[in-house]
Amino acid sequence: MTTVPQTSPSRHRPARIAVNAGLVIFIALYAAIAFLQPNYLEPGLFMNFLRRAAPLVILACGQLYVILTGGFDLSMGAVATLVVLAASILINGDPDATWAVIGALYTMGIAVGLVNGLVITFLKVPSIITTLGTMLLVNGLALAWSGGAARGDLPDNFRNLGRLVWRDVPLIGTLPLAALVLAAFVALAWFGLSGTVYGKRALAVGDNPRAAELAGTPVAATRILAFVVSAVSAVTAGILLGGFSGVSVNAGEGLELQAIAACVIGGAQLLGGRGSIWSAVFGALSLFALFTLLNLLGLPQALRDSIQGLILIAAVGATVWRTRRRT
Amino acid sequence: MTVVPALSMTGISKAFPGVRALDGVDFECLPGEVHAICGENGAGKSTLMKILGGSYRPDAGAIHLAGKAMQFTHPRQAAEAGIAIIHQELSLLPHRTVADNIFMGHEIARRGLLDKAAMRERAAELLRRIGARIDPQALVSSLSIAFQQLVEIAKALLLDTRILVMDEPTAALDERDSRTLLNLVDSLRGDGVSIVYISHRMPEVTAIADRITILKDGRKIWTRPRDAAPISEIVRAMVGRDLKDFYPAAPASMPREVLLSIKGGTNGALRDVTFDVRAGEIIGVAGLEDSGKGALAQALVGDAPFTSGTVALRGQPIALRTPRQATAAGIGYLPGDRKREGLALRQSVRDNALLTLRSMVGLLTRPQRGALADGVIDERLRAMDVRAADFGQEIGTLSGGNQQKAIIVRWLAQASDILVFVEPTRGIDIAAKAAIYETMRVFADSGRCIVVVSSDMPELIGIADRVLVMHQGRISGDVPRGASEEEIMHLALGLADAPSEETGA
């Protein structure tokens, strides 16, 4: 029966249009912003919105890899802080050093990702505790290295990655370099999940690691790679942050939770098994739009934490509710 | 005799989707009686006991305790009515003391304060009563399984238990411990406790039971006093079903070259396992729950590897230390616990069928390339007759039979040569069963082989070319096609030395 390959054509399936929840939420929130501030509809301001949202979107893409495999990465904010502080110390205003230092920064990030992944897969420490630990560790290292204050200097060619904006671009008017970095990173992250077999492996590992293992999936390698991708995204976001907000000791503070909340808004399921790159992208844009909207409405920034907390609980609660109703 | 039965269940019926688990079963147990229930796996024993214990509600029928009608909606109510069930899976707290465990949920306390001395004393008394020389202060994790079993019994006795259900209590015990347990059952009977005793071990059953009831396919075959039920009769009644003709015919050709050869395979659960698997063969593995048959499957697929011994694939020695290594060597695995070990339930049918292929190709392979394409896998799924509205739907929404077929497709797509199947047809309907048997035969006939581990004896007899029987981690016998269920059962029970005496009785 099945041993003889049959060659009849594949049955045609109706193409299902996947409407991403994050996209809908984003459009709604952006419409609300535009209602309050109509000039947000101009291409220039939209591009500026993208530029400011870029670090969060990139972080969310990295975090998504980890979430798909069933874990969390709470160390990414600390990595971003380390990147900002390390860059200014290492480059110290010398534009010629920029590219070499960026290479060094990625090496550091990959090292953190490897440590996270190895500790979780081989020492079996839950990822939430491991990455809280590496968050402390990386933050401590960054502060010890910098002496607890911003020092050194970032040259223009480094900062341009985050803040350069080309004017008089046809059609869209202005084009920030950060938006290009964003597009390139999202394209790469998309390719990793949808252009290779990795994405499906990650989903299977997050859904049922035991079944994946018995089916021959390299579970440990899949998990470790996710943490490396997450750390790489943190480095990239850190570079952009250094560009447009300069050097500060709390450059990356709280970003890890924003990234998690973003993925959840976009429809990724915490503890694994469901989600796509668009969950991260539109979830992050939605969250950033939400923050912008709250600012416009005059709500204190500090409430961001609370909103994220509510989002986390509501998202997991909704999943539990759905599964309970089904059984 | 007009003794009011301590327990009487009448006309109990229970259906699950697609299965009639119990059909009008009557069962009773007198005070101070040991009443054994025998039957094959799936005969309805455990469903009947779950109804008695309040875990399931019957569709029809009545339960009377000492003449009083009862209806249980929660295990708690059954416990309060004096019914205690000792399950095969123990429900103990490993890190607590024996006394703590005996009193779990029923602690002696005054105004919230524990009276530890009283509990220790009472625990010691209970343990003495059942002849267990265990210090109530010992940690449960430091006890052997046999002793833990005794703690479970003490726990049951604490609550003035009138009806004690023991489900395969000796499954994990050796000869001597089993005998002690049987003595205990005997003395409990003397105290007037009614005992429902479920066991596969025939000598035990005939030694201890006052009456024996046989269940088969959800119906009661008969209830007889022990003296009217020799082992041969019991086994015949348990087995005596027509081997349904959905088993495919035996292969036309003889087995060919040796594909896989295990010599002296040993690990924590297995001792000195040696056998060859030949191309074209379906090898059955039979044995009781703790015989090591599951461990053998786990060793073959690298999940719980052999710690010593040699494994050779087509004459070449190989290591099977992880499932991935086994997969790469061409060994595929259909786990016994489909939901926990077989499927990623929230992924699509297609993704589950492609899981192994995607896991074994290079990381940067394009997802739709060659055999990974939707069209190709859809074709395979259709060839296997996996029924789904859309292969893109979550596999969790499919029936068990279709899920099982999808896992088989996974390994067919990987072009594995050796498949290890554990309980391949557990909980799936007849049509899917027949399809799976057919697939197995076709697979083996194409020059590959299957090792099938099953508790379903007729299934093994119907499908396997020969059956390895396991007992206490060893292969206790290797019987060819055409062997009887009695023969296999004897080997599985470790009675290999004197089979003819008892079957001939």
Place this chain on the structure above:
Amino acid sequence: MTADIVKPKPGVPVAVLLAGLSIGFFVVVALATGETAQLSGQGVTGLLQRMVALGLVAIGQTFVILVGSIDLSVAALISAVAVLASHVMQGDPAMMLPAILVCLGLCVAVGFVNGALVAYGGINPLIATLGTGLIIQGVLAASFGALQGSVAREFQIIAYGGVLGVPYSLLLLATLSLCAAFVLDRTLFGARIYAVGGNPDGARLAGIRTERVILSAHMVASLFAGAAGLYLAARLQSGTPWIGRDGIYDLESIAVTVIGGTILAGGKGGVAGTLAGVLLFASLDAGFNMLGIDAFLKQVLRGTIVIAAVAVHAVRAKGHVA
């Protein structure tokens, strides 16, 4: 069965081992750095006082971990309690009791929400308590401007007063530790906690209402976090929204509990081990100070120790961990 009686096995408890290790480290460092003053009565009292805040939180954390849950919201709750206490008191000794009652009321509420989300809502405790922690933290940071104030001078006695050279704070820790140990060891509630954590299905079959036990454990954890918050408010005179987070009380309380031999799966462990874990952290802290290790490097070491400590206990676990 066999003729031998199965006896409990004697062995050195984790708590004793850890305490010995901690004291040894402290003494060795003190001698090596020549800071022998640290070994005097006063020095040792100082060492023990370092245990108070973390010790209080960790005892509460022990309850939730024993029952198989976890609480990541304690850090935020500590800050909230400290801020609330100083705001309600406004330096007025007459407001001490109302302030304490308001704070404990907040703790009960937070514990109830945590417990309800975990036990009845079926939400993973890591996420549920991370979420409630974030909510508290956000509200606190947003409203801090309106919540200024400082505790009454009399209230600060908790942190700075004492009898016969023993600080009240130490007495508080000792009393609450003994109470907690008593509850776990000698009461029905304690027995139920071990049962639910050790084998939830078994406990349910034995008729225990597992949800209520989990809920209660969460309330205990929140109340202990509140006690720590009150102590910190007394020590610092006024609370800030970040004292809980800066002290990393969430992660450290989990770490010391696990180091002390309480297993993350629940059902095994106790207060003695946790206190020994706290002593270890206090000794390390004091030792690092004597060695002149700077604050940031200390944070690095802490992060490493936390991971290592959990790893020592987790590495033997079978199966996959996410």
